[in-house]
Amino acid sequence: MKAKHRFILAVIVLGLLMTGPFVVTSLLVWLDMKEAERTMLTELLLSRLPVGTMMTVFGFVIGVLVLHKLFKQYVEGLLRMAETLRLMLGANRNFRVTIEGPPEVQQLAQAANDLAQQRDALMDDVDSQIATAKASVEEEKNRLAALMSELAQAVVVCNLDGRILLYNNRARLQFKALSQGPTSVAGGALIGLGRSIFSILEKSQVEHAEEVIRQRLSAGKNAIANFITTTRGGQLLRVQMVPVLIHADSHAEMSGYVLTVENITRSIEEEERRDQALHALTQGSRSAIGNIRAAVANLLDYPDMEAELRERFLRVIDDEVSKRSVVIDQTMSQFSDAIKTRWPLEDVLGIDIVAAAQRRIDDKLKLPTKTEELDDALWIKADSFSLVFAIVSLASKLQDHYEPRELRFRLTSAGRLAYLDLIWAGPAMSSETFYTWEMESMQIGSETSPLSLRDVIDRHGGEIWYEREKAAHRAFFRFVLPVAIPEIEHEQEERSRGNGRPEYYDFDLFKFEDKTIDLDRKLSDLTYTVFDTETTGLEPSNGDEIIQIGAARIVNGRLLRQETFNQILDPEIPLKPESIPIHGITEDMVRGQPTIDVVLPAFHEFCEDTVLIAHNAAFDMRFLQLKEERTGIRFTQPVLDTLLLSSVVHPNQESHKLDVILERLGITIGTRHNALEDALATGEVFLKLVKLLEDMGIVTVRQALEAAEKTYFARVKY
Amino acid sequence: MSKKILIVDDEPNIVISLEFLMKKEGFEIAVACDGEEALAKEASFRPDLILLDVMMPKKSGFEVCEALRADPAKAGLLIVMLTAKGRDTEVAKGLAIGADAYVTKPFSTKDLVARVKTMLGVA
Numbered sequence: 001m002k003a004k005h006r007f008i009l010a011v012i013v014l015g016l017l018m019t020g021p022f023v024v025t026s027l028l029v030w031l032d033m034k035e036a037e038r039t040m041l042t043e044l045l046l047s048r049l050p051v052g053t054m055m056t057v058f059g060f061v062i063g064v065l066v067l068h069k070l071f072k073q074y075v076e077g078l079l080r081m082a083e084t085l086r087l088m089l090g091a092n093r094n095f096r097v098t099i100e101g102p103p104e105v106q107q108l109a110q111a112a113n114d115l116a117q118q119r120d121a122l123m124d125d126v127d128s129q130i131a132t133a134k135a136s137v138e139e140e141k142n143r144l145a146a147l148m149s150e151l152a153q154a155v156v157v158c159n160l161d162g163r164i165l166l167y168n169n170r171a172r173l174q175f176k177a178l179s180q181g182p183t184s185v186a187g188g189a190l191i192g193l194g195r196s197i198f199s200i201l202e203k204s205q206v207e208h209a210e211e212v213i214r215q216r217l218s219a220g221k222n223a224i225a226n227f228i229t230t231t232r233g234g235q236l237l238r239v240q241m242v243p244v245l246i247h248a249d250s251h252a253e254m255s256g257y258v259l260t261v262e263n264i265t266r267s268i269e270e271e272e273r274r275d276q277a278l279h280a281l282t283q284g285s286r287s288a289i290g291n292i293r294a295a296v297a298n299l300l301d302y303p304d305m306e307a308e309l310r311e312r313f314l315r316v317i318d319d320e321v322s323k324r325s326v327v328i329d330q331t332m333s334q335f336s337d338a339i340k341t342r343w344p345l346e347d348v349l350g351i352d353i354v355a356a357a358q359r360r361i362d363d364k365l366k367l368p369t370k371t372e373e374l375d376d377a378l379w380i381k382a383d384s385f386s387l388v389f390a391i392v393s394l395a396s397k398l399q400d401h402y403e404p405r406e407l408r409f410r411l412t413s414a415g416r417l418a419y420l421d422l423i424w425a426g427p428a429m430s431s432e433t434f435y436t437w438e439m440e441s442m443q444i445g446s447e448t449s450p451l452s453l454r455d456v457i458d459r460h461g462g463e464i465w466y467e468r469e470k471a472a473h474r475a476f477f478r479f480v481l482p483v484a485i486p487e488i489e490h491e492q493e494e495r496s497r498g499n500g501r502p503e504y505y506d507f508d509l510f511k512f513e514d515k516t517i518d519l520d521r522k523l524s525d526l527t528y529t530v531f532d533t534e535t536t537g538l539e540p541s542n543g544d545e546i547i548q549i550g551a552a553r554i555v556n557g558r559l560l561r562q563e564t565f566n567q568i569l570d571p572e573i574p575l576k577p578e579s580i581p582i583h584g585i586t587e588d589m590v591r592g593q594p595t596i597d598v599v600l601p602a603f604h605e606f607c608e609d610t611v612l613i614a615h616n617a618a619f620d621m622r623f624l625q626l627k628e629e630r631t632g633i634r635f636t637q638p639v640l641d642t643l644l645l646s647s648v649v650h651p652n653q654e655s656h657k658l659d660v661i662l663e664r665l666g667i668t669i670g671t672r673h674n675a676l677e678d679a680l681a682t683g684e685v686f687l688k689l690v691k692l693l694e695d696m697g698i699v700t701v702r703q704a705l706e707a708a709e710k711t712y713f714a715r716v717k718y
Numbered sequence: 719m720s721k722k723i724l725i726v727d728d729e730p731n732i733v734i735s736l737e738f739l740m741k742k743e744g745f746e747i748a749v750a751c752d753g754e755e756a757l758a759k760e761a762s763f764r765p766d767l768i769l770l771d772v773m774m775p776k777k778s779g780f781e782v783c784e785a786l787r788a789d790p791a792k793a794g795l796l797i798v799m800l801t802a803k804g805r806d807t808e809v810a811k812g813l814a815i816g817a818d819a820y821v822t823k824p825f826s827t828k829d830l831v832a833r834v835k836t837m838l839g840v841a
Binding site for chain 1: 823
């Protein structure tokens with residue numbers, strides 16, 4: 001029953017209470033009276049009826065007023081409070097009950113507010129605890145990612161579907177170096193978050209390794225598996241797999257795996273070459289020596305053979321020996337690198353070696369040293385201990401024999417050779433003296449080494465000689481050492497592009513399962529390629545061509561600035577002078593670049609399994625479609641257009657140009673009208689639009705496509 | 719009647735020594751310088767023992783050996799393989815496909831002669 005109805009009922013009850021007893025009493029009295037009494041009473045009453053009625057009505061009105069007041073305060077007041085409380089419970093946490101009404105209601109309101117206060121405090125506490133926990137998880141992730149990026153090994157973490165959740169910079173560089181064929185264009189190696197590892201490694205081998213690990217796990221053994229695989233480019237990779245385990249109940253379950261990848265092509269090749277050399281020198285000698293041995297044995301055993309026969313045997317020996325000499329020479333020249341004793345050499349900065357030698361000379365020999373020209377960026381391959389020992393022992397010998405006042409160091413390079421010179425002023429020394437120095441065991445004071453200077457030089461695959469600078473009246477020993485070739489350089493471009501740490505990881509992908517594009521999946525869950533093209537002009541059907549493609553990936557709601565595609569193309573037609581200021585690409589920049597025949601397949605591969613996004617996509621797609629016949633490449637995946645989606649979200653806005661949208665959504669970016677920068681800007685716009693679309697109930701790709709199709713802009717066709 | 723030995727090797731430098739040596743020891747000698755010639759000479763010359771080099775053009779010593787062993791009529795033929803390959807695996811293969819002895823180069827000619835004589839029972 002509604003409150004209003006109850007109020008009316010209460011009023012009726014009040015009316016009945018006020019009149020009922022009097023009417024009933026009067027009726028009973030009336031029935032008991034005689035005729036005369038009734039007439040008298042009637043007269044008596046009728047004359048006073050107005051006063052009685054007035055009083056009754058007056059009383060009734062007072063009663064109704066009191067009732068109304070009570071109703072307002074206790075019933076309606078409480079109802080209002082209930083609404084407020086409900087509001088506090090749901091929509092607006094910070095709302096509070098107004099303290100009003102009678103004291104009892106006020107107390108109730110106060111108590112409710114106090115409860116709400118307590119609840120808020122608890123909720124805030126929980127929120128802050130969650131935030132702290134999240135922050136520490138995030139920090140841990142960051143620490144892990146930082147650690148991984150410093151590792152010298154290539155590391156890739158995958159879930160059981162083979163999707164990449166994390167990789168480090170080394171892995172990126174390694175796979176980039178590996179990628180041959182079309183993917184080497186624009187450095188678009190196939191490693192990327194959410195991408196399948198099977199595009200790089202053989203699926204069956206990875207699965208076999210998983211199986212091995214499961215078996216080892218169930219046997220309670222150390223869960224690890226190794227395999228060697230060849231890439232498409234014919235490189236050999238040694239892969240080690242370690243499982244990522246989750247502990248369910250009593251047993252451990254595999255939820256993904258960590259792969260460490262090492263390119264062993266070079267070491268295998270080297271090994272093979274060494275094997276060949278060894279073979280040439282051992283097995284290859286057997287037969288020759290066998291021939292010689294037999295001939296010699298005959299000569300010795302039958303000293304009285306005829307001269308002619310003797311001559312033939314001697315020729316055999318002569319022939320075999322000279323052939324062998326040739327083989328040995330050839331082997332040595334062919335395999336000199338491989339045969340050389342491999343001593344573990346490390347990359348050291350040349351100036352560090354010089355500094356260490358200076359310190360020791362000062363310390364042990366009390367001989368002042370100076371430096372001349374020093375190439376402070378020169379890295380050499382050296383066993384620093386033995387090298388410094390050799391330098392100091394030479395200095396010690398010089399001190400003993402020629403008493404130079406000081407020694408000087410010089411460090412220069414020529415091509416792949418580093419020259420470390422130890423210079424002194426003094427009389428000329430004979431090369432015989434130096435030859436003996438080279439061969440003697442090294443010594444510095446009481447410290448001796450089993451090695452000779454020559455041994456140390458040989459270890460380094462280097463050389464040493466004595467040379468005079470006649471004009472300066474001084475001489476030097478020159479150590480020639482191999483220059484260490486620096487590993488692949490970090491790309492400046494990428495450093496400047498990403499604002500902050502690279503995004504090489506995404507653990508949320510552990511839950512990622514679907515492999516193909518499902519239109520009914522949430523917009524926020526899909527993997528996208530946002531791209532943009534620069535073209536010679538605006539009319540694809542009139543012969544305008546693409547001159548640049550820039551693209552980036554969106555995985556799990558994040559724009560990955562490290563996983564980009566950026567390629568300038570040779571359009572094979574002249575550029576229009578008026579368009580050059582717009583895209584900033586000149587004739588010089590396009591000539592010699594790959595053509596669409598090479599770039600489009602690479603771009604297609606980059607986009608594999610993703611939804612395409614572009615601003616005013618129809619324009620870019622038209623250019624791509626016109627190349628279908630020539631390249632045989634078709635882009636069949638769904639395409640979302642940020643221009644159309646923007647008009648879905650803001651139908652009443654006039655402009656949906658990229659610049660305007662950027663401003664409207666509060667996104668600031670650097671350069672524009674560069675395909676990659678525009679693609680990145682489009683990506684940012686898309687991520688903002690996804691949230692706005694969700695608010696409108698547009699959640700899936702299918703819904704977004706349908707909504708976009710209905711907008712006004714969709715009707716404008718190219 | 720003197721025993722007959724077929725020497726099969728593509729390298730004249732060893733053939734000359736072996737031929738000289740075996741002749742001195744009183745054997746009747748024939749020479750073949752590749753695998754195919756070896757099979758032909760074997761058929762015409764009917765040797766008691768073959769000194770067979772492994773590494774040869776056309777047919778390798780292994781192939782010649784297998785071809786000879788495939789004919790049960792020639793079960794009595796002795797085959798001594800000579801090789802510059804010293805690996806255990808190759809020795810095992812030679813013996814497995816039916817060689818009676820396997821001699822790795824370089825070898826001592828005295829030992830070889832002694833071995834051949836023992837095998838032919840003329841020691």
